[in-house]
Amino acid sequence: MKAQALLQSNPRIRVTLRNLSHYWEMTKPGVMGVVLMTTLFGFFLGSPRRFDWALLFHTLLGTSFVAAGAGILNMLLEIEPDSLMDRTKNRPLPAGKIPQHHAFFLGGFVASVGIVHLSLSVGNLAGFLSAASLILYLVFYTPMKLSSNLCTAVGSVAGALPPLIGFAASSGRLSMGAWSVFAILFLWQFPHLLALAWMYKDDYSKAGFKMVPIPDNTGASTGKISLIFSVLLFAASLLPCVFRMSGMVYGASAVCLSAIFLVYAVRFFRQRDLLSARKLFIASILYMPFLLAVMAADSL
Numbered sequence: 001m002k003a004q005a006l007l008q009s010n011p012r013i014r015v016t017l018r019n020l021s022h023y024w025e026m027t028k029p030g031v032m033g034v035v036l037m038t039t040l041f042g043f044f045l046g047s048p049r050r051f052d053w054a055l056l057f058h059t060l061l062g063t064s065f066v067a068a069g070a071g072i073l074n075m076l077l078e079i080e081p082d083s084l085m086d087r088t089k090n091r092p093l094p095a096g097k098i099p100q101h102h103a104f105f106l107g108g109f110v111a112s113v114g115i116v117h118l119s120l121s122v123g124n125l126a127g128f129l130s131a132a133s134l135i136l137y138l139v140f141y142t143p144m145k146l147s148s149n150l151c152t153a154v155g156s157v158a159g160a161l162p163p164l165i166g167f168a169a170s171s172g173r174l175s176m177g178a179w180s181v182f183a184i185l186f187l188w189q190f191p192h193l194l195a196l197a198w199m200y201k202d203d204y205s206k207a208g209f210k211m212v213p214i215p216d217n218t219g220a221s222t223g224k225i226s227l228i229f230s231v232l233l234f235a236a237s238l239l240p241c242v243f244r245m246s247g248m249v250y251g252a253s254a255v256c257l258s259a260i261f262l263v264y265a266v267r268f269f270r271q272r273d274l275l276s277a278r279k280l281f282i283a284s285i286l287y288m289p290f291l292l293a294v295m296a297a298d299s300l
Contacts, residue, residue, distance in 0.1 A: 022092040028071030035067040035162045041292040042166025059169040062118035066130045069111025076103040081207030125168040133161040149210045160185035180239035190229035192284035198277040219272030230265035234258040250298035261287045
């Protein structure tokens with residue numbers, strides 16, 4: 001009650017809190033959460049028997065800074081297309097809630113601090129991988145969304161690097177097991193991103209984003225590509241067993257989870273409507289944390 005009364009009596013506090021929420025929104029907390037989750041699992045999989053909690057803290061701290069900076073700078077680069085789409089037009093920058101120069105300096109500063117922190121506190125390899133992910137995301141993926149549907153492949157590479165950052169941080173190297181996790185994340189993002197793009201195809205068309213094959217009015221190509229990569233994902237999900245990172249419990253779980261995911265990909269391929277795209281997208285969101293959790297548990 002006292003806090004509410006203070007807010008009502010002091011408009012400056014209300015404005016400050018509102019502005020802070022706008023800055024927080026620019027970091028894309030949902031995307032940052034996925035990045036931190038996959039980094040955490042990569043760290044866990046690369047850890048020796050003795051877990052270094054201080055090293056994990058510095059890894060997640062640096063990675064969160066890089067991810068936050070990437071989100072802010074991405075929003076800055078996409079002000080115009082965001083202003084044309086219904087689902088993004090009220091974001092802080094296109095809506096004019098935050099000055100553009102604030103986003104530029106804040107995004108650049110936060111991302112730079114994250115890379116430097118990882119390099120000094122965790123290791124040069126982790127710092128290099130975070131910088132590579134940032135460059136791929138901002139310099140290549142973001143502008144390519146307006147020019148080529150190959151942006152999905154570039155974005156998938158950038159999105160698959162966080163577990164390598166975690167693995168490199170805890171082990172100081174990248175094993176074949178680490179690259180198998182990279183392959184899983186890379187392939188998973190195709191049905192994940194294409195389902196999302198099909199759900200918002202009208203919005204994306206307004207903004208000029210070429211996230212799906214053009215032209216593809218019926219969704220046949222989008223559904224086919226999603227299905228192909230879901231099949232490849234099924235095979236790649238067993239790579240941790242091949243490289244002896246996980247055992248039979250993970251292998252059986254991977255088969256079950258990937259089979260369920262494949263069912264939704266087949267439905268999207270056949271139906272190519274909003275409902276089937278949404279179900280595939282939701283399945284993709286649930287698939288990855290469950291798969292990584294079982295992988296980590298079975299590696300103990």
